[in-house]
Amino acid sequence: MTRFSLSAVGADRPGIVAAVSGALEDAGCNLEDSTMAILRGQFAMVLVVSAPPGTSAEDLERRLDDVALRLGLVVVVRPLHEAEGGGAGAQEGGPAAGGAVEPGPVSAWTIAVHGADHPGIVHAVTEALAAGGGNVVDLVTHLVGEPDAPVYVLTIRATLPAERAEEVADAVRRAATAVGVHCTLRPDESDLL
């Protein structure tokens, strides 16, 4: 099987997932990891799919042409090399195989950031995270508040190098404070049942 990343974005309406997944099924593809959300009225999906041998990215884009046109979606398909595929075992803490994240034990943290909205909040926090060898695993933002007083809420799940997690957490906290937002970092607790 050959793996591809597929992204599709367009104004939200019922039937987008059904139509895209139908076209992919017709092409013999299997949906692996995916995430989908409505962002300010735009439905956005990112998938990793496996396709029958010999399938090209162009083949898949062509097979999605009708759906894209009918639903007003911008679809981008890109082949993944073996090392980019991730796969079982890569998701808990450790970076995906082939990634540029430094090796070594990591710990999972949740980072909560909120404050008056202004450009540069995500950059300041993630720059400090990256400089310390941390890696963003999951990130969601919400813009709320009144139009004249918008509030930005940013929540990140990240892995930090285990041996200096507190030090990196301090750097992230300082970076957030420097751009005037409140930031709390907590190591994730998970009980194995």
Added chain:
Amino acid sequence: MTVRHVLTLPHDVLTTPSAPVGTVDAEARALAEDLLQTMAASPACVGLAAPQIGVGRRAFAVDVTGHRKARSCHGAFVLFDPEIVERGPAEVAREGCMSVPELTGDVARATWLTVAGLDVDGTRRELRVDAFEARAVQHELDHLDGLLFLDRVAGPHAVFPRKVYR
């Protein structure tokens, strides 16, 4: 005795740890009245902390009377300088906040706890609370440390808009 304006994000007093009350004097009793009045003026409100009405003092009001998720219920009460004496295991559930009106979040909170503090007469009280009352007390205690539920959510996908984006 006044119904006060409830502050929403962003506001420094909501993200700054509050100072101890120390002695329950006339000013502290007036604060307690304002907390109770303001809480009662909002039908869905089960708790209110002093920072939410712009006062950086360690005081909160809670009243879970009649709430369907409540088990223990001590009626409407105010505690000054509250501290957790003992706590049980945590459980994740959805909660909201008048200071963050557009979002809710899934937060792990102890399912029961013993909280101690001074009441409006300045007498030390120790309350054993559980279920929803325990969640409300912990939420309000966090306000006194400058923390919102957003600072304790279970992860990026544990924050939810109250209204659907269209």
